Amino acid sequence: MVQEERPLITSTAVRELITIYSCGGSFLGSAVNEFLDRTAYFHDVMEMLAVLEQTFDLLSFPQSTSSYRSFGPRRRRGKTSFRKAGVRSMEKIPTELEKGSEKASFLVHVQFRQHSTWQGNITWLDKGVTQQFRSALEMLRLMNEALGSDGQGVSFEDGKPFLE
Secondary structure: OOOOOOOOOOHHHHEEEEEEEEOOOOOEEEEEEOOOOEEEEEOOHHHHHHHHHHHHHHHOOOOEOOOOOOOOOOOOOOOOOHHHHOOOOOOOOOOOOOOOOOOEEEEEEEEEEEOOEEEEEEEEOOOOEEEEEOOHHHHHHHHHHHOOOOOOOOEOOOOOEOOO
């Protein structure tokens, strides 16, 4: 019996090139995974996180130390296809994403999925700066900071600043 040769999946397989084209209230951009030779486009932060999570699930790397809870019926664990998961893997670039209109580019390298979140490092390619992150929220805060919207300009409806 001939065994099918499977490619060796290493930590470099889960490096994603994230390009943000617009950040007016929500991230609009693309995620490129060279190992899978695939580009996925997202229209908000939740979609971006779903794209990354589904890439990790598809590759089974890094291994998740816990399974997510859901309001729906339990599903069997196994490999998830991107179509079933609702990720838009498009050949045609959406019209909002014009070449040269990038706000920032990041190389995200998730090394662990522990405590129901991610740990790894993120490189802001425009400045060549790398930072470690201990959670997906911390990664998003680093991206926000790089894009110049770190919460300093946020205010409530009454006009008072969010941070004083």
